[in-house]
Amino acid sequence: MKTHQELLKKLRLLKEEAGSHSPSIITIKEGVPELEVKVDACFLSNPYATELFLDYFKRELIDTGGIKDLLEFYPSQNKVIAESLSGVIGIHPDNIFIGNGAIEIIQTVIQKYTKKKIVINIPTFSSYYEFVNDDVEVIYNKLYKENNFDLNIDEYVELVKHERPDTVVLINPNNPNGGYLSSEKIAHLLRELRDVKNFILDESFIHFAFENEYYDLKTASNLVYKFPNLILIKSMSKDFGIAGIRAGYAVMNSRRVQELLLNGFLWNSNGLSEYFFRLYTRDNFLSEYEAVRVKYIKETQEFIKELNQIPNIKVYPSMANFALVEILNGDTSDDFVFNMLIKYGIYLRTCSDKIGINGEFVRLASRTKSENKYIIESFTKELSK
């Protein structure tokens, strides 16, 4: 039996090796097999949607033997999958680019279109500034904890007009805090910033946000027709809980889609991501998905409310499927994360590697109802001391 200190040492080493991302749960399990990971609260996904997808997967691909064709044959080309996705997202196929995960699209648009200067709000998802070419100037627009990490729209517009970047990036809801800009505010920003060549809007967490009591899904994707500078990026890993499949898409100006497809991205989807995209267009799957989406949002909001009752932490407002939590018990965020992993088997995301965040912060994903309950109990136990 390893001591707490020995486990800590091993975990610190794994974290160091992973750089600005967290070591995956597999890496943790392989590197520190003594640990029992009970809840992966680092992992941002709707677990009910994973179950739903797995039901279809089992019924339609495993039980029928159809999986063989998906593994053996070449998937369809990019524009064929774009055509099938077109109806369900209400966007013309010429404006859709299919990615091997959203991360491929982030890499591509940042490297291809950002030539001069980029304005990025921080804290944020690090790939947006890590993927820029060496000669691009990065302007960080800091969001302050004193303002709940909210974006001040007027100051932001002023900053962008002053800096004149070729690219701005907004993540809505933002990662890692979950701050949400209403669709009205996004439209306002697009109007104000129509001179910025690339307006990147990452809606990877938009399925968890809502503006009315019916939890209706809001997206800015159809603004692409009005604002040709809009590059909307959407991961499917979070809302559908299928990160291993690698599925994402972008909605953008048709000229850009054409330009990208002219010299590449021929078979960048795999057989399973093609299956997923086609499943996503089907009515029965969609209505079942809508039910688990709303169920998960309700549970997530309830979870955040309960977190708010726990002493020695501060929970920031979120419209995503996670909450940014400030640790006020004197621990560093890394030590708090390792401690919760060793003592309770709960794996959290430390924010110590994120730039633009002062203080000790962790990001905490909402999981299943029973897992959330276990998290609340463990946090309460640990933090009420």
Added chain:
Amino acid sequence: MKTHQELLKKLRLLKEEAGSHSPSIITIKEGVPELEVKVDACFLSNPYATELFLDYFKRELIDTGGIKDLLEFYPSQNKVIAESLSGVIGIHPDNIFIGNGAIEIIQTVIQKYTKKKIVINIPTFSSYYEFVNDDVEVIYNKLYKENNFDLNIDEYVELVKHERPDTVVLINPNNPNGGYLSSEKIAHLLRELRDVKNFILDESFIHFAFENEYYDLKTASNLVYKFPNLILIKSMSKDFGIAGIRAGYAVMNSRRVQELLLNGFLWNSNGLSEYFFRLYTRDNFLSEYEAVRVKYIKETQEFIKELNQIPNIKVYPSMANFALVEILNGDTSDDFVFNMLIKYGIYLRTCSDKIGINGEFVRLASRTKSENKYIIESFTKELSK
């Protein structure tokens, strides 16, 4: 019941839409559901290896429920998979780059490293010249049917030294004819052309080539230590019959691997390709694979020998898992392909869209023994008239 002419019209339309690649079998089945496709001889893969992979897949992922983790969680990052692959291919992990299929690597190296001029043998796999940036000069080195599409080494070296390109591309065995350059010749070319910045060697079909009676696998990958300009690209879709999974790798100078990983390719593998790469390193899988590799090579060479007996075609020598066949019965290659599909359900690859090939050519894949038998019988029936 559609007439032959109506089916022909539909097929011609699908071919037009697919550009310089063939419409996939799924596109054909969806577009012309009246057709019964019995043998997909367009598809270049070892069907026995597909079966072997599916055995493991079913036993280890489906029966155990392990598939859930692969679909749900993020796969490992590029360098983690490179480390696991290192042992089996005998290359240091720093020299390995993992791709979302070989096609992603082709796109990346051609767009990133080819700045000026590229020398490409034709006929060849079209992506190599289609993916170049607009301002790159493409020099086509024509291979002649009169010479069995063999590369004349001395003339080639002379051409390259005269043209002074920054990139040369060799596919070994070559696609679409299967012509093979011995490992000795490849080493000679690398010595002669060490001043060319990027020496791209595509070994996607190398598992089907052999130089001795034991069918020992030959690869030039370890020459990367001696020739830092070597960029060796390897698809896993052909030898393992798993095109839907999207798995490929490159072996190159560690500086290049590092450069690529510095700004991207973070999660470009999916859960299944990671599973495949890890499986590929295991002794039991490897020895079973070696058996089906040799079995398939023997059957393929036997198939090519039998094709040679059929009148009104000419079969070119091949060390790959396909043969380039010249149609000498007066049909155009497109019409021959459509005809064989409508009358016999055999789907062939027309070469009408390939540049650098004069005459009517089709590419014919070796499939299972019984499928090959059916192809021989159908060809004999059709061409003996």
